[in-house]
Amino acid sequence: MADGNSRPRTRQRPLQNLSSRWDATNINNWTTTQFQEELLKLSIRVPANIGKATLRKLYLENVSRNPVVRERRENDSSQNSHHDEHPNSSTEAPTVSQTEVISNIGTSAHTEVSDQTVQPAQTHINSGSESLRNNSNMAASVNNQVISGMLNTMNSMQQTVMGLQQTVLRLMADKTGNTGNNINDTGNSLDTAYAAMRSQTVPATQNTDFEVSQSGTQCPRACNQSTTTQRCFVELEDVVQQLWTNAVAPSTRSTYRSAFHMYVQFLLMSCAISSAYTSDIPVTEDYLIYFVAHCVSRLKLSFSTIKLYLCGIKFICLESNIAYPDVTNLSRLKALLNGVKRMQLPSCKLRHPITFDILKKVCVYFHRTESFRNLMLETVCTVAFFGFLRCGEFTIKDSFDPTTNLCVSDLSVLESCVLLNLKISKTDPFRKGITIKLFPTSNIICPFSICCKYLKAHCSLPFSAKQPLFVNSDGNALTRTEFISELKHALKCIGCNADVYNGHSFRIGAATTAAAVHMEDHLIKVLGRWSSDAYCRYIRTPETVLREAQKSMTTI
Incomplete structure (x- = not known):
C-alpha cells in the first residue's frame, strides 16, 4: 500500500500547468477563428464555411509574402528553439502529435476543431512514444499526395466560387442601375454577395459589407414593378403569338414555312450547320446567294418562286427572332436575282379568256x-x-x-x-x-x-x-x-x-x-x-x- 501511495500521479501534472505550457503562437494550435483573423490582417477575406486545413494552407502561402509577419514568425521560431534547448523550463510548450494534425486536415472541410480537443504531449516521452511519432510521420508522408490533391481541388473550387461571386455582383449592379460603381475584388465575399441578393442591392465598399445605398431603399418597389411587368408580358405572350399568326394568310404562311424548311435543308446538305435548331440557323448574304444558285441549278425554280422563297425566309426570321441581314446591304443578292431573271426565258404559257x-x-x-x-x-x-x-x-x-x-x-x-x-x-x-x-x-x-x-x-x-x-x-x-x-x-x-x-x-x-x-x-x-x-x-x-x-x- 505504501508503494501504491508513493507512485507519482503523472496524468495530472500536465493538466495542472496547461495554461502556462500552451503556445498560442504555434499555428498548429490555432482555431478556425484565429486563422480567419490572421488572414484578415493580410487583407484576405474568406467565407465562413472554409475548413481549418484550407485556412492553414492559405495562411502559410500568403504569410511568406508579408515581410512584417515573416519577421514576427522568425522571432517566434527562435524563442521556440530556445525553449527546446531548456526542457526543464516551466514555460515549455507542448506539441501536437502529427496524427492529430492529419486528422484535423482530413476533417476540416466539414467541421471545426475546438481548441479544447487539443491534448498536450507529455514532457517525459520515452522511447516508445518516439517510435509512435515516427510512425505518424510515415502516415503523413503516405497521405501527402491525397491531401495535396484535396487542397488543390478546394483551391480550384474557391477560385470558381470567387468568379461566380464577381459575376453575381456585376449582375446585381446592372439590375439596380449601379453600373458605374467599381466592384472591389478584395472587399466583397460570398457573404456580401448573398446579402446583396437578399437585399436586392450591391455593396459598394470594403468596409460596408451589408450597407444598403440610398437607392436600395426603393428596391422592393422596383422588384415588385419588375415582377408585375414580367407577369404582364407572360399574359401578353398569347396575344403576340395570335398577332403573328394573323400577320399573313394561312396559305402564305404555309409557303413561307416550306421556303424556310428548304433553306435549312440546303444548309444541312452543305454542312454549314450540324443541327436544325431554329435559333442557330445562320442567315447571311453569302448563304442566300448560294441558296439562290441551288434553287436555279438543282431545283429548277423560276424567278418568281425564288423571290417568294426569299420573302418567306425573311418573314420566318423576323417571327423567330433570327438575325437577318439589312436589306440595304444585300446589293450582291439583288444583282444575282437580276441575273436569274435575265437568264430564264419568259413563260410562254398564255391563258385564254372565257368570253x-x-x-x-x-x-x-x-x-x-x-x-x-x-x-x-x-x-x-x-x-x-x-x-x-x-x-x-x-x-x-x-x-x-x-x-x-x-x-x-x-x-x-x-x-x-x-x-x-x-x-x-x-x-x-x-x-x-x-x-x-x-x-x-x-x-x-x-x-x-x-x-x-x-x-x-x-x-x-x-x-x-x-x-x-x-x-x-x-x-x-x-x-x-x-x-x-x-x-x-x-x-x-x-x-x-x-x-x-x-x-x-x-x-x-x-x-x-x-x-x-x-x-x-x-x-x-x-x-x-x-x-x-x-x-x-x-x-x-x-x-x-x-x-x-x-x-x-x-x-x-
Missing part, C-alpha cells in the same frame, strides 16, 4: 342534262364570270374552312339582286370582306335567276348555314381540281382547245368582254376589284380590233 360567247356555249352544254351537279357547275361558271372571281375564291384547295370559304349563308337573294359575300380575297389581306352584287340581265345567261334556282335546289338537300355553298350531290365541297377537270371536259365538248384555259380564264374573259363593249375603265376596276391599272393586263384585244384600228388610221 361571254364561250360562257353561253358552256352553260348550254351543262343545261342539256337536268341534274344537281350540272346545275351547280352552270351556277359556278355564271357567278365566276359576272363576279370577276378568281378560282380560289369559289373553290377549295384541300379541306373546307367555313371561316374562309363560301358558305350557304354567304349568298343572299334580295328583290333586285343577289348578294355574294367574299370573306377573303387577294386584294383584301386584312379580311374585311367584300360584297358582290349580281343583278338580273334579262338574258338567257342571268346570274340572278341561276342563283335563285340553285339555292332552291340546294335547300331540298340536308344543309346548314355553315355548309359549303357549291357542293356535289353527296354534300362535298367543290375542289379546284374537280372544277378545272369538269370545265376542260365541257370546253372539249363544245370544240375549244381546253389546254389554253384554266380557272382564271373567267376573270380574264370578264375584263376582255367589258373592254369589248367599251365599258369605262373605272367601271372595269370596280367590277374586278382592282386598285390599280393591273386590269389592263387581263384585257385581250382580238386581232380584228387591231386590224380595224390600223384601217382607221388611213381614212384621214
Whole structure:
C-alpha cells in the first residue's frame, strides 16, 4: 500500500500547468477563428464555411509574402528553439502529435476543431512514444499526395466560387442601375454577395459589407414593378403569338414555312450547320446567294418562286427572332436575282379568256342534262364570270374552312339582286370582306335567276348555314381540281382547245368582254376589284380590233 501511495500521479501534472505550457503562437494550435483573423490582417477575406486545413494552407502561402509577419514568425521560431534547448523550463510548450494534425486536415472541410480537443504531449516521452511519432510521420508522408490533391481541388473550387461571386455582383449592379460603381475584388465575399441578393442591392465598399445605398431603399418597389411587368408580358405572350399568326394568310404562311424548311435543308446538305435548331440557323448574304444558285441549278425554280422563297425566309426570321441581314446591304443578292431573271426565258404559257360567247356555249352544254351537279357547275361558271372571281375564291384547295370559304349563308337573294359575300380575297389581306352584287340581265345567261334556282335546289338537300355553298350531290365541297377537270371536259365538248384555259380564264374573259363593249375603265376596276391599272393586263384585244384600228388610221 505504501508503494501504491508513493507512485507519482503523472496524468495530472500536465493538466495542472496547461495554461502556462500552451503556445498560442504555434499555428498548429490555432482555431478556425484565429486563422480567419490572421488572414484578415493580410487583407484576405474568406467565407465562413472554409475548413481549418484550407485556412492553414492559405495562411502559410500568403504569410511568406508579408515581410512584417515573416519577421514576427522568425522571432517566434527562435524563442521556440530556445525553449527546446531548456526542457526543464516551466514555460515549455507542448506539441501536437502529427496524427492529430492529419486528422484535423482530413476533417476540416466539414467541421471545426475546438481548441479544447487539443491534448498536450507529455514532457517525459520515452522511447516508445518516439517510435509512435515516427510512425505518424510515415502516415503523413503516405497521405501527402491525397491531401495535396484535396487542397488543390478546394483551391480550384474557391477560385470558381470567387468568379461566380464577381459575376453575381456585376449582375446585381446592372439590375439596380449601379453600373458605374467599381466592384472591389478584395472587399466583397460570398457573404456580401448573398446579402446583396437578399437585399436586392450591391455593396459598394470594403468596409460596408451589408450597407444598403440610398437607392436600395426603393428596391422592393422596383422588384415588385419588375415582377408585375414580367407577369404582364407572360399574359401578353398569347396575344403576340395570335398577332403573328394573323400577320399573313394561312396559305402564305404555309409557303413561307416550306421556303424556310428548304433553306435549312440546303444548309444541312452543305454542312454549314450540324443541327436544325431554329435559333442557330445562320442567315447571311453569302448563304442566300448560294441558296439562290441551288434553287436555279438543282431545283429548277423560276424567278418568281425564288423571290417568294426569299420573302418567306425573311418573314420566318423576323417571327423567330433570327438575325437577318439589312436589306440595304444585300446589293450582291439583288444583282444575282437580276441575273436569274435575265437568264430564264419568259413563260410562254398564255391563258385564254372565257368570253361571254364561250360562257353561253358552256352553260348550254351543262343545261342539256337536268341534274344537281350540272346545275351547280352552270351556277359556278355564271357567278365566276359576272363576279370577276378568281378560282380560289369559289373553290377549295384541300379541306373546307367555313371561316374562309363560301358558305350557304354567304349568298343572299334580295328583290333586285343577289348578294355574294367574299370573306377573303387577294386584294383584301386584312379580311374585311367584300360584297358582290349580281343583278338580273334579262338574258338567257342571268346570274340572278341561276342563283335563285340553285339555292332552291340546294335547300331540298340536308344543309346548314355553315355548309359549303357549291357542293356535289353527296354534300362535298367543290375542289379546284374537280372544277378545272369538269370545265376542260365541257370546253372539249363544245370544240375549244381546253389546254389554253384554266380557272382564271373567267376573270380574264370578264375584263376582255367589258373592254369589248367599251365599258369605262373605272367601271372595269370596280367590277374586278382592282386598285390599280393591273386590269389592263387581263384585257385581250382580238386581232380584228387591231386590224380595224390600223384601217382607221388611213381614212384621214
